[in-house]
Amino acid sequence: MQRISLVEEMRAAVQSLRGQPAAAGNGKMHGARSVGLVPTMGALHEGHLSLVRAAKASCDAVVVSIFVNPTQFGPLEDFDIYPRRVEQDCALLEREGVDAVFLPSVDEMYPPGATTYVDVGKIGEKLDGASRPGHFRGVATVVSKLFQIVDPDRAFFGQKDAAQVAVLRRMVRDMHFRTELVACPIVRENDGLAMSSRNSYLSADEREQALVLNKALRIIQSRFNEGEREAERLIASGLFVMSYEPMVRIDYLKVVHPRTLEDVHTVDGSALVALAAFVGKTRLIDNVILEDAAVAVTAAGQA
Numbered sequence: 286m287q288r289i290s291l292v293e294e295m296r297a298a299v300q301s302l303r304g305q306p307a308a309a310g311n312g313k314m315h316g317a318r319s320v321g322l323v324p325t326m327g328a329l330h331e332g333h334l335s336l337v338r339a340a341k342a343s344c345d346a347v348v349v350s351i352f353v354n355p356t357q358f359g360p361l362e363d364f365d366i367y368p369r370r371v372e373q374d375c376a377l378l379e380r381e382g383v384d385a386v387f388l389p390s391v392d393e394m395y396p397p398g399a400t401t402y403v404d405v406g407k408i409g410e411k412l413d414g415a416s417r418p419g420h421f422r423g424v425a426t427v428v429s430k431l432f433q434i435v436d437p438d439r440a441f442f443g444q445k446d447a448a449q450v451a452v453l454r455r456m457v458r459d460m461h462f463r464t465e466l467v468a469c470p471i472v473r474e475n476d477g478l479a480m481s482s483r484n485s486y487l488s489a490d491e492r493e494q495a496l497v498l499n500k501a502l503r504i505i506q507s508r509f510n511e512g513e514r515e516a517e518r519l520i521a522s523g524l525f526v527m528s529y530e531p532m533v534r535i536d537y538l539k540v541v542h543p544r545t546l547e548d549v550h551t552v553d554g555s556a557l558v559a560l561a562a563f564v565g566k567t568r569l570i571d572n573v574i575l576e577d578a579a580v581a582v583t584a585a586g587q588a
Contacts, residue, residue: 287385288375292394295348295387295434302346302384318345322437322464324428327351328368328482329377332472336441337381339469348435349378350387352394356402357423368482387435394430402426403460405452411546412448412559413570416536421452428453432462439465443472445479447557447572451546471571473499479571486567495564497530501538502573505558509575514552516540519575523560536561536568543574 289295303317321344323336340347351374358364371388378386402422408414409421432440442450450468457466472480477499478492487495501523508522523538540549543557555576562569 286375286379286383288388289385290388290390290393292389292434295385295389298385299348299435302348305346319438320344320435321347322431322435322440323347323349324431324440324442325349325351325374326353326367326482327374328370328485329374330472330480330482332443332445332480334377334381335472336443336469337378337383339467340439340441341382343467344437344439346384347382348385348387348437349383350389350431350435352387352389352427354394354423354427355391356395356426357420359417359419362417363483363486368485387431394427403429403456405456408452408455408546411541412537412539413561414448414452416561421449424449425452425456429456429460429462432464437464439467441467441469444468444574445471445481445570445572447543447559447574448546451544451557454544477503479569481569483567483569487564491565491567494530494533495567495569497527497533498560498562498569498571501526502558502560502571506573506575509552516548516550516552516556519552519558523558527562532564534563536563540575 287298289298299320302320305318321340323340325333337347337349351371353364353367353369355364375386403425405421405425414421442453444450454466457464474480476496478484478495479499504526505519505523508519513519519540520538527533527535538560540552540556540558541547542549543555549556552575555574557572557574559572560570
């Protein structure tokens with residue numbers, strides 16, 4: 286497994302990976318081997334590794350980036366203390382058979398004097414974008430840089446960051462990136478907590494309190510399955526569950542369109558229920574997709 290820190294070396298490595306003979310059955314671009322990219326900020330867990338496995342299943346070569354991106358953190362957020370475990374992460378990735386890990390410095394990704402950013406417009410002001418102004422500008426900027434450097438055929442992201450997925454899908458469309466964005470299912474602990482690098486911040490008591498996020502989403506899913514379609518009532522059922530953990534402070538609980546992130550008042554077809562809350566000082570997110578059976582069957586038929 287190659288460990289690369291410089292942009293030009295990463296580009297050269299991708300060219301080399303594309304030039305090797307393609308594995309039978311995997312997609313190719315213009316006769317070259319296909320390359321999958323898994324962008325991460327490190328502190329890898331099973332959720333990240335599920336993305337790596339999805340990439341390996343559909344691409345000939347896999348590149349993982351590890352970069353704690355300063356432009357997506359606010360001034361009072363956790364950039365300085367965000368967990369960094371590069372050696373441990375690389376050992377995990379080598380065991381998974383990753384071809385290359387891109388480990389750039391901040392100066393490599395943002396050359397001194399850099400002033401160019403990707404403004405994603407109104408969609409970047411929804412959900413986390415409303416709570417963390419400028420967050421999605423930073424996400425879109427760093428992902429666009431990674432797409433320029435690696436030029437992947439497919440890039441793999443976790444559905445836990447559903448708003449991020451929606452923003453990046455819009456960016457890919459608007460900016461004519463050739464990369465296909467693949468969203469992979471949320472990976473959860475056995476008790477239902479969505480896996481996150483920030484879970485390591487939680488104390489034992491906070492870890493128990495954090496389970497209320499998934500419980501709230503499950504009750505909303507249950508109400509939807511029983512026939513409730515009014516967003517206000519679905520949200521109310523989730524807020525009732527959240528009230529059982531008064532120490533957990535809700536940032537938002539919304540029902541939105543899964544691609545535009547606009548508020549939905551009546552669920553017609555499918556919707557994203559997105560939840561963010563503070564457990565102690567740690568901000569966690571989670572979500573669930575509500576989907577009518579007919580919509581799910583149609584989507585399955587088109588897959």
